[in-house]
Amino acid sequence: MENLLEDLCHKSKKDVTFKRSSSSHLRRNSLKRHLRLAPREQSFNLLELLRPGSFVKIENHPNDLPPFQLISCKGGRCLVRQQTWGQCIHWEVEHHRLKSA
Numbered sequence: 001m002e003n004l005l006e007d008l009c010h011k012s013k014k015d016v017t018f019k020r021s022s023s024s025h026l027r028r029n030s031l032k033r034h035l036r037l038a039p040r041e042q043s044f045n046l047l048e049l050l051r052p053g054s055f056v057k058i059e060n061h062p063n064d065l066p067p068f069q070l071i072s073c074k075g076g077r078c079l080v081r082q083q084t085w086g087q088c089i090h091w092e093v094e095h096h097r098l099k100s101a
Contacts, residue, residue: 047095055101056080058093067101068093 050056055067056078068080071090078098081090 048099050078050095050098050100056098057101059097059099070098 050070050073052070052072054070056070057067058080061067066082068091069083071079071081073079073095076095078093078095079090080093080098081087
């Protein structure tokens with residue numbers, strides 16, 4: 001009878017360890033499925049980090065026009081101004097059109 005109990009306990013320990021290892025294995029596999037690196041071709045959507053107060057130029061910026069001062073950026077839109085315009089006048093531009101001066 002004791003041998004039977006020992007055999008049952010031994011088998012149940014094997015089952016428990018198998019279940020633990022298989023669940024951790026499934027967890028690792030599910031993480032691998034969800035975490036993927038973006039291909040290099042898709043990295044063109046990255047935007048340059050522009051800080052408020054910095055000076056920026058717009059695409060096709062004319063040489064005789066001084067750079068704009070960046071006021072703020074939010075939701076893909078940035079507020080810029082010329083220093084000669086004064087504090088209350090600004091212009092809203094899409095972020096992807098700007099680059100640092």
